[in-house]
Amino acid sequence: LAKTTQPISMDSYEGQEVNITCSHNNIATNDYITWYQQFPSQGPRFIIQGYKTKVTNEVASLFIPADRKSSTLSLPRVSLSDTAVYYCLFRPMDTGRRALTFGSGTRLQVQP
Amino acid sequence: DTAVSQTPKYLVTQMGNDKSIKCEQNLGHDTMYWYKQDSKKFLKIMFSYNNKELIINETVPNRFSPKSPDKAHLNLHINSLELGDSAVYFCASSPIAKNIQYFGAGTRLSVL
Numbered sequence: 001l002a003k004t005t006q007p008i009s010m011d012s013y014e015g016q017e018v019n020i021t022c023s024h025n026n027i028a029t030n031d032y033i034t035w036y037q038q039f040p041s042q043g044p045r046f047i048i049q050g051y052k053t054k055v056t057n058e059v060a061s062l063f064i065p066a067d068r069k070s071s072t073l074s075l076p077r078v079s080l081s082d083t084a085v086y087y088c089l090f091r092p093m094d095t096g097r098r099a100l101t102f103g104s105g106t107r108l109q110v111q112p
Numbered sequence: 113d114t115a116v117s118q119t120p121k122y123l124v125t126q127m128g129n130d131k132s133i134k135c136e137q138n139l140g141h142d143t144m145y146w147y148k149q150d151s152k153k154f155l156k157i158m159f160s161y162n163n164k165e166l167i168i169n170e171t172v173p174n175r176f177s178p179k180s181p182d183k184a185h186l187n188l189h190i191n192s193l194e195l196g197d198s199a200v201y202f203c204a205s206s207p208i209a210k211n212i213q214y215f216g217a218g219t220r221l222s223v224l
Contacts, residue, residue: 043218044204045215046212046213102154
């Protein structure tokens with residue numbers, strides 16, 4: 001099975017930029033990489049999705065290198081409300097039935 | 113108007129019982145999913161289903177079975193509940209061939 005790694009936790013202060021990386025060394029060739037945000041007692045919520053290079057929307061940027069073995073979620077100028085757990089989601093190539101796999105999640109704590 | 117709704121929100125039951133969790137989506141999506149989130153916050157896909165294909169995560173015990181009466185519903189049946197089944201179960205849906213999933217608020221299952 002593909003091994004996914006994310007830092008367990010990260011701390012930041014309001015106004016800083018936060019970068020969270022997910023390693024997915026055996027990602028399926030034609031699938032997107034998607035990032036989600038989860039607050040306590042809620043379901044994960046879509047943040048951003050990309051296939052290659054860089055994608056930017058109103059809340060985040062996603063950087064994906066050419067080999068697609070990792071991806072980095074970038075949150076510009078975080079606020080207290082960005083405190084949450086962040087997950088990457090992708091499809092490993094070696095999963096015969098093409099099951100989606102979440103990363104292990106990164107707990108981001110933003111302090112004043 | 114909740115896009116993906118699960119019932120019940122909380123479920124407390126005894127070992128050995130059989131229980132069901134219901135999920136409905138009003139987004140018109142073609143694919144629905146069930147996930148299990150354990151106490152360490154790892155999210156693990158259990159099933160994905162559209163009207164053509166059921167994809168089962170091989171590690172899911174056959175005590176768990178999805179039932180889809182129509183495209184808008186995917187219920188989860190669990191037979192002979194065990195202590196280790198205690199977790200939060202999330203339902204999600206997505207448009208076909210997309211990884212952008214919309215999650216319900218979760219069902220917290222406690223097996224005593």
